Amino acid sequence: MEDDPHFDGIGEDDLMDDAEVDTMVREAISVSVGENPFIHSKIDVWSNNVVEGCLKRLAALNKPFKYVVTCNLTQKAGAGLHAASCTRWNDKTDGKLTVQWENNTMIILVTVYW
Numbered sequence: 001m002e003d004d005p006h007f008d009g010i011g012e013d014d015l016m017d018d019a020e021v022d023t024m025v026r027e028a029i030s031v032s033v034g035e036n037p038f039i040h041s042k043i044d045v046w047s048n049n050v051v052e053g054c055l056k057r058l059a060a061l062n063k064p065f066k067y068v069v070t071c072n073l074t075q076k077a078g079a080g081l082h083a084a085s086c087t088r089w090n091d092k093t094d095g096k097l098t099v100q101w102e103n104n105t106m107i108i109l110v111t112v113y114w
Contacts, residue, residue, distance in 0.1 A: 010093050014064050016114050018097050021058070025099040025110045028053030038075040038105035047071045050110060058112070065094075065114040072109040076102070083109050 032049035036042070054069045074081055087096055098111045 010064060015093065016061075016063060016065065016095055018095065020061075021097050021112055021114075022099055024057040025050075025054055025097070025112060026101060028057065029099075029101045029108055029110065033073075033103075033106075033108065035103050037103075040075075043073050047073050050108070054110065054112060058114070063114070068113040070109075070111045074107050076105055076107060081107055081109065083111070085111065087113065 028050050032053055033046050036046075050071045050073075051069045055067060058065075058067045058069075072081070072083060083098070085096070087094075094114060096111065096113045098109060101108045101110070
């Protein structure tokens with residue numbers, strides 16, 4: 001696999017596991033926001049803490065990737081939430097995962113690119 005030009009010298013052990021990333025994101029949200037009710041003044045702090053928590057956990061994996069993490073936090077108010085993205089990369093090694101999390105008063109979408 002390492003000789004395959006599609007893997008750019010990345011070994012199988014270096015590839016990311018979507019389930020592991022999903023767990024990391026959910027843990028970061030749980031630690032940062034938990035079951036708190038929506039409070040507008042805390043959005044910036046919560047969003048930053050979620051992103052930083054994800055990045056710290058991802059960096060601790062010591063994988064040969066750069067990471068981009070986005071966090072969208074919105075109050076549940078009866079309106080829909082739509083998010084879209086477009087990427088161009090090596091589909092053998094690179095990836096993207098979006099996690100939707102919600103409680104009674106808010107919805108959080110976290111997207112991780114690697």
